[in-house]
Each structure stands twice: as structure tokens, then as C-alpha cells.
Amino acid sequence: MAQSSTSISLSDLTFSWPDGTSVFDGLTAMIGSGRTGLVGRNGSGKSTLLRLIAGALRPDRGSVIAAGAVEYLPQDLTLDPRLRVDAILGIATIRQSLSRIESGNGTDADFAAVASSWDIEERAVSTLHRLGLNRIVADIGDLDRTVGELSGGETTLLGFTARLLREPNVLLLDEPTNNLDVDSRGLLASAVQRFPGTVVVVSHDRELLETMESTAELREGALRLFGGNFTAYQEMVEAEQEAARAALRDARNDVRRQGRELVEAQIKIDRRKRYGQKIFDSRSEPKIVMGMKKRSAQEAAGKLRGNHQDKLDEAKRTLAAAEDGIREDREIRIDVPDTDVFTGQQVVCLAGTRLRSGQTLDLAVTGPDRIALIGRNGIGKTTALQAIAEEGAKVPFALLPQRLDIFDEERSVAWNVAAAAPHASAEQIRGGLARFLFRGADADAAVRTLSGGERLRAALAMIMTADPPPRLLMLDEPTNNLDLPSLGHLVQALERYRGALIVASHDRQFLRDIGITRRLELDEFGMTEID
Structure with missing residues (x-):
């Protein structure tokens, strides 16, 4: 394992997509060893840069040189539930060779395959336990089992373990804390801090970014390095x-x-x-x-x-x-007085409602409460929000799902917003979109071309312009896949929203920023209010 000398060099890096869209044109930079947080707006090319460094994409011109072996954890990892755990971890072949060697039937090829990885099974189980995956693998024998259905967080952590076991010199992580609950985020952050080589992390998770030793900002096709963590970067x-x-x-x-x-x-x-x-x-x-x-x-x-x-x-x-020299600092500005909810007004009422995830739910929301719905991955928070939407809401509501799959993807932003507000005039639609930073040609872009942050703004514009406007807004992990400026836009919008709010999120800083007044934890038995 390489130590402090590990770095990544980019020389005259040029890349365009097949449709001619240019991402980088002559980018030259160096990323030093240690932990680096890579930040920038959605669409600035952060994920593309990681894929170029990993070799998953080939540049049109220029070169990428990484000192040592590179492992890359993509943002949207999917795993076949029929695969065995050891196959997903990439250690099945080594285990087979170990088995033959231990039985006295090992060949030269088996010894070559094992090399110095005699303890690979113990290391795999230990790493999985450190990352909280005891449910999947309790002991070495469980490496033979198929993974079955995994939550998004478990998929990420299993993929992360696989990369660690390959002992790379350079580790590239693209939004690794998406779908992770609070405890899992902490475990992953600790594992990143212990990694002895070079780590480059694309993330909107400010707590993870605070553990970085340097920050690289990708802006307008140029990469600029700042010493220090995210707070130091912001101050500079x-x-x-x-x-x-x-x-x-x-x-x-x-x-x-x-x-x-x-x-x-x-x-x-x-x-x-x-x-x-x-x-x-x-x-x-x-x-x-x-x-x-x-x-x-x-x-x-x-x-x-x-x-x-x-x-x-x-x-x-x-x-x-x-x-x-002045950075663009546009703000979302919304003013929807019809979303007002008054103190004492009943907004949600559920009594003895049985969830599909098995729990019985009792919930009362009155007035403009701002509620954080928390709980471990897979416990049923999404199911709870759907139950509130289907049975419990007593006022006009909107549910913003994780995948933001509420659009006709081939239609424009303006068309989708107009479809949600059929009685609004074209001028009202355009005015509403402008408040969410869609002006001129931006409003006519097809939804399928939007970045994650743009999709979120379009979704907010769509539900806030709807007829009637929502007095209850429910958001399911809204910060996933958002860059930090887009996260700021979301906070701005929610600060100005006047209705009741229920947010399922693991992002503690985000929940503090939007002024949460109540915290409800969902577990195997139901929902409990916590301090």
C-alpha cells in the first residue's frame, strides 16, 4: 500500500460527450495524497472526472496518471441479489484456491492467486462488521450465502468493502453517504479516515467533508485546490x-x-x-x-x-x-401564502394504521410543525410517508419521492409545471419558474437533460405551483445527489415555505438548517418522539 507520496496528475485533460457537449478542455491539475473532498455545482463534471481517473472513460486528449492501483465506487451502485457475498467482494477465486491448498490439493496457480492474502476471509468479515453489516455476514461461513435483497445503504457499504479489500493506492468515492443512515455515515467516515492512501470524495455531506484534509473545487472546467476541510474552503x-x-x-x-x-x-x-x-x-x-x-x-x-x-x-x-470575480449567488424566492397552516389546525391524523413494513402507526400533526422522520435504512420511512399521503393527510399535500420520478421526462420543465397547474396562465407559469431559477431557455429544457439539483428545483416549482398548493410537504431523502449550492437552494425554499413539513433524512446539518421542531424515530415497533 502506497503511503504519502500517492497523487493524481491531470495533464491537458480534454473530454466531450458523444453529442459534442464539452466537459473539460485542457484541464491540468494535481491532487495530492491524503483525503480530498471534490466539490462543485451539479453538472460541473465531478462524477465524470472520477470516471476519467478510474479509467471508466477515455479522454479525447491529454492524460491521467494515478500513482498506484485505483478503485472507484460509483454513485448508483446496483448488485445482483443472486450473487454470493464472496463474489461481490471479489474474493471468491482466492477462497477457492485457499480451500484447495488447505485440503492438500493446491497448485502453483492457487498459491499465486492467494499470494499474501492468506487472511482474506478474516479481513472481509472484520471490515463488514466495522461497517455495520453484521446482518449480511455474521461469520466466515456467511461469505458463501447469497446477499438477497439489500437496502441502498447496504449495497453501498458492501461495494465499499469490496474496494477496500483490493487494497488500492487511490480510492475514488462518488456520493458514498447517499442512502446511509446516521450510524452508517459515521462508520464509513471512520473507514475513510483510516485509509492510508489517496482518497477523493465527491459528496454533499458536510460532516464527511469536514474530515477531509484538502478541498478541490471544480468550477467552469478548472480544478482549484484549497488546503483544509470544507469549512476552511468556505472561509477562503x-x-x-x-x-x-x-x-x-x-x-x-x-x-x-x-x-x-x-x-x-x-x-x-x-x-x-x-x-x-x-x-x-x-x-x-x-x-x-x-x-x-x-x-x-x-x-x-x-x-x-x-x-x-x-x-x-x-x-x-x-x-x-x-x-x-464575483461568484453567481442566485437565490430561490418563493411566496405562496395559500400554503399557510395556522397553530392548532389539524394537518395529519393516523390512528392504528398498519404499515406494509409491519409497524402500527399513530401520528398527529397540528399547525406548521417541521418534523424530522429518522430511523435506520430499510425500517420503512418511505412506507410511512406513503401511508400519510394515502390515509392521514387532512390538508392539500405533496410528496416529493427520492427518485423525483414525477415528471414526463421528454417534456420541458415549463410543460410539466403547467400540467400541475392547468388553471395558471403562461405568464404565471414562467414567473413561478423564474423564482426557482428557470429563466428563458432554461424553462424549455427537457427534464431528462437536467442535473440532480436542477431536477429538485423543477420538482419544487411543480409542487409549489400546483393547484391547490400544498399545506403539507413531505420530502423523502431530498438531499441525495445534490451539490452544495443546490442544497443551499433547497434550504432557502424550505425556509420560506409556510406549511407543515415532514422530512425523512439522515443529514443532521440539513435538518438543523431548515428549523426542525420535532423529531420522530421509526423502529420495528412504531414511531416514537425523541428530544
């Missing part, structure tokens, strides 16, 4: 933006000042021109002398005007450069 960016805003204010003031001075210079020139014309008309001096003075005055006036125009042009160029 904010300091730069404060300086950029000051430079922008100075540049704007300079443009105004240079504009005034140009006008004042023109007034002086016009005044001198009128005075000179009077002298010329009076013929108080010989014609040749007056002609020379006139030409001299014209040259001086032209030089004066030119100097001021040059200064104004330079000030405008400085202003343009200062504007380029």
Missing part, C-alpha cells in the same frame, strides 16, 4: 469574495468618475471651441496665425478627449474583470 472563498466585492465597488465608482470627467472635459472643449470661433470671426489676428491656433486647439481638444476616453475604457475593462 468568502474572504476572496469580500475582496472581489470591494474591487467591484471600486471599479463601479471609477467608471462613474471617469464618465463624469469625460463629460466635464467635453464641456471644456466645447467652451474653448466657441471662444476660438469668436476670435476667428473677429479677425483680430492675421488669418495664418488664427489658423495655426485653431489647429493647435483642435489637437489639444482631441488629445484631452482621447485621454479621458482611454481612462473610461480602462475603467470599464477593470469593471468587467471585477464582475468576473
Whole structure:
């Protein structure tokens, strides 16, 4: 296993999709050893960059050099439930060779296959236990069993274990905490911290990003490295933006000042021109002398005007450069007064409702409560939200599912929103979309072309513009697959929402940000309110 010298070098990296969409054009950068968080907006190319480093994609030009073996854990991992655990972990062949060696029938090929992995079974079981997968593998004998049906979190952790057992030098993780409950997130973060090589993590999970040693920002096709974790990165960016805003204010003031001075210079020139014309008309001096003075005055006036125009042009160029230094910071702005829920108003009532996951559910929600629905993966939180939607809601509601599969994918964003609000005018639809940052051509894009963050904004626009608007909003793991700016947009939208809110999420920081007032935990027996 390589240690601190491990790094990744990108040289003139160029890549476009088959439809001609350019992702990188001449990207050159180096990612050092240790733990690096890779951040950037949805659609900036983070997942594409990981796939290029892993060799899953080939660049059009340039090179990627990783010092040592690379393992890549994709964002949407799927596993065949009919496979045995050891096959998924990639250790089935080694186990077969070990079995033949132990029985005295081992060949040279078996010894070569085992190499130094004599303890592979013990390491596999130990790693699975450290990641909380005791249900799947209790002991070495369970490596022979098929995995059966797995939750999304279990799939991720099993895939993560498989990558660790290969002992790579470079580990690439794409949104590894999606679908993980709080405990599993902590176990995965600990395993990442113990990894001795280079780790590059794409994540919106701020708690995981806080454990990184450096942060790499992918922005407009360029990769920039910052020392320190996500908080340090934010502080450096904010300091730069404060300086950029000051430079922008100075540049704007300079443009105004240079504009005034140009006008004042023109007034002086016009005044001198009128005075000179009077002298010329009076013929108080010989014609040749007056002609020379006139030409001299014209040259001086032209030089004066030119100097001021040059200064104004330079000030405008400085202003343009200062504007380029300001990061786009658009905010979602919603104001849907019809979503108001008043104190004491009954919003949800479930009494003795039997869930498909087996629990009996009793739940009362009154007024504009903001409820966090928590519980381990696979316990039935999605089922509980569906039960509330089907039986318990007493006011107009909307349920935002994990997969955001509420659209006609081939239709535009504007078409989908209009379909949810058939009585709204085209102007109202466009105005509503603009509040969710879909303006002009963006509103006419087909839903299938949207990134994760864009899909979320489109879904929020769709349900908030619906007729009637929801007084109860239920969100199922809404932060999965969101970049950090999109996560900020979601928080902005929910801060301004006036109805009742029920959110199933493992993201503790997100729940704090949206002002949760109650926490309900779902377990095998039902739902319990916790402090």
C-alpha cells in the first residue's frame, strides 16, 4: 500500500460527450495524497472526472496518471441479489484456491492467486462488521450465502468493502453517504479516515467533508485546490469574495468618475471651441496665425478627449474583470401564502394504521410543525410517508419521492409545471419558474437533460405551483445527489415555505438548517418522539 507520496496528475485533460457537449478542455491539475473532498455545482463534471481517473472513460486528449492501483465506487451502485457475498467482494477465486491448498490439493496457480492474502476471509468479515453489516455476514461461513435483497445503504457499504479489500493506492468515492443512515455515515467516515492512501470524495455531506484534509473545487472546467476541510474552503472563498466585492465597488465608482470627467472635459472643449470661433470671426489676428491656433486647439481638444476616453475604457475593462470575480449567488424566492397552516389546525391524523413494513402507526400533526422522520435504512420511512399521503393527510399535500420520478421526462420543465397547474396562465407559469431559477431557455429544457439539483428545483416549482398548493410537504431523502449550492437552494425554499413539513433524512446539518421542531424515530415497533 502506497503511503504519502500517492497523487493524481491531470495533464491537458480534454473530454466531450458523444453529442459534442464539452466537459473539460485542457484541464491540468494535481491532487495530492491524503483525503480530498471534490466539490462543485451539479453538472460541473465531478462524477465524470472520477470516471476519467478510474479509467471508466477515455479522454479525447491529454492524460491521467494515478500513482498506484485505483478503485472507484460509483454513485448508483446496483448488485445482483443472486450473487454470493464472496463474489461481490471479489474474493471468491482466492477462497477457492485457499480451500484447495488447505485440503492438500493446491497448485502453483492457487498459491499465486492467494499470494499474501492468506487472511482474506478474516479481513472481509472484520471490515463488514466495522461497517455495520453484521446482518449480511455474521461469520466466515456467511461469505458463501447469497446477499438477497439489500437496502441502498447496504449495497453501498458492501461495494465499499469490496474496494477496500483490493487494497488500492487511490480510492475514488462518488456520493458514498447517499442512502446511509446516521450510524452508517459515521462508520464509513471512520473507514475513510483510516485509509492510508489517496482518497477523493465527491459528496454533499458536510460532516464527511469536514474530515477531509484538502478541498478541490471544480468550477467552469478548472480544478482549484484549497488546503483544509470544507469549512476552511468556505472561509477562503468568502474572504476572496469580500475582496472581489470591494474591487467591484471600486471599479463601479471609477467608471462613474471617469464618465463624469469625460463629460466635464467635453464641456471644456466645447467652451474653448466657441471662444476660438469668436476670435476667428473677429479677425483680430492675421488669418495664418488664427489658423495655426485653431489647429493647435483642435489637437489639444482631441488629445484631452482621447485621454479621458482611454481612462473610461480602462475603467470599464477593470469593471468587467471585477464582475468576473464575483461568484453567481442566485437565490430561490418563493411566496405562496395559500400554503399557510395556522397553530392548532389539524394537518395529519393516523390512528392504528398498519404499515406494509409491519409497524402500527399513530401520528398527529397540528399547525406548521417541521418534523424530522429518522430511523435506520430499510425500517420503512418511505412506507410511512406513503401511508400519510394515502390515509392521514387532512390538508392539500405533496410528496416529493427520492427518485423525483414525477415528471414526463421528454417534456420541458415549463410543460410539466403547467400540467400541475392547468388553471395558471403562461405568464404565471414562467414567473413561478423564474423564482426557482428557470429563466428563458432554461424553462424549455427537457427534464431528462437536467442535473440532480436542477431536477429538485423543477420538482419544487411543480409542487409549489400546483393547484391547490400544498399545506403539507413531505420530502423523502431530498438531499441525495445534490451539490452544495443546490442544497443551499433547497434550504432557502424550505425556509420560506409556510406549511407543515415532514422530512425523512439522515443529514443532521440539513435538518438543523431548515428549523426542525420535532423529531420522530421509526423502529420495528412504531414511531416514537425523541428530544
